[in-house]
Amino acid sequence: EAGVTQFPSHSVIEKGQTVTLRCDPISGHDNLYWYRRVMGKEIKFLLHFVKESKQDESGMPNNRFLAERTGGTYSTLKVQPAELEDSGVYFCASSQDSVFSAKNIQYFGAGTRLSVL
Amino acid sequence: AQSVTQLDSQVPVFEEAPVELRCNYSSSVSVYLFWYVQYPNQGLQLLLKYLSGSTLVKGINGFEAEFNKSQTSFHLRKPSVHISDTAEYFCAVKPGFGAGSYQLTFGKGTKLSVIP
Numbered sequence: 070e071a072g073v074t075q076f077p078s079h080s081v082i083e084k085g086q087t088v089t090l091r092c093d094p095i096s097g098h099d100n101l102y103w104y105r106r107v108m109g110k111e112i113k114f115l116l117h118f119v120k121e122s123k124q125d126e127s128g129m130p131n132n133r134f135l136a137e138r139t140g141g142t143y144s145t146l147k148v149q150p151a152e153l154e155d156s157g158v159y160f161c162a163s164s165q166d167s168v169f170s171a172k173n174i175q176y177f178g179a180g181t182r183l184s185v186l
Numbered sequence: 187a188q189s190v191t192q193l194d195s196q197v198p199v200f201e202e203a204p205v206e207l208r209c210n211y212s213s214s215v216s217v218y219l220f221w222y223v224q225y226p227n228q229g230l231q232l233l234l235k236y237l238s239g240s241t242l243v244k245g246i247n248g249f250e251a252e253f254n255k256s257q258t259s260f261h262l263r264k265p266s267v268h269i270s271d272t273a274e275y276f277c278a279v280k281p282g283f284g285a286g287s288y289q290l291t292f293g294k295g296t297k298l299s300v301i302p
Contacts, residue, residue: 072229073229075229100288102288104290104292109294110294111190111291111292111293111294111295112230112276112278112290112292112295113292114289114290114291117288117289124288125288125289128289160229160230162230164288173288174232174235175290176232177222177229177230177231178229179227179228179229180229180230
């Protein structure tokens with residue numbers, strides 16, 4: 070069974086440009102999450118989808134970030150326009166069980182390393 | 187809200203020596219606890235978890251962790267490390283119930299370097 074897949078693995082862009090990150094969750098997982106790790110800091114929650122619906126986007130830094138999940142399958146995270154402070158590693162995770170279940174285990178992808186110059 | 191403190195950012199240890207990676211947490215509600223590992227150029231992999239029951243939990247690759255509620259700690263241990271254990275280790279907590287009970291709160295990570 071394929072794990073959580075993210076691409077690109079690395080992206081280098083200039084300030085002001087647009088970048089789109091993609092995440093393919095494990096097949097059958099309704100829950101999809103985005104997290105971000107800024108250099109030297111903790112991995113922090115950005116948002117949570119259940120199928121195609123955003124359940125919680127309280128961690129999104131600002132309105133330059135837009136996440137979508139078409140048809141409840143893969144998800145994209147767009148940053149437009151990118152700023153220097155957006156640099157970091159963006160992780161995607163997915164889970165199968167209800168978020169209220171102790172068995173709700175999140176499985177992570179390898180992340181996308183974004184560098185904004 | 188929850189917070190996680192990993193007391194050591196880097197831990198060098200000789201091969202076949204024991205290791206303990208420390209994790210303390212703060213939370214106003216009961217939590218589930220996790221250790222994830224990130225090997226070079228790979229994703230975060232679940233190492234072990236504490237959901238309930240026995241406070242000593244065993245994970246993959248010979249790692250174990252002990253939940254200590256009174257000290258709000260969840261330290262990770264391995265009696266004898268291998269070169270292949272070189273990685274970054276993350277402690278994380280998730281509320282057992284209530285709003286945001288799906289959000290993992292992570293520590294800053296501990297880089298374990300195993301020296302031949």
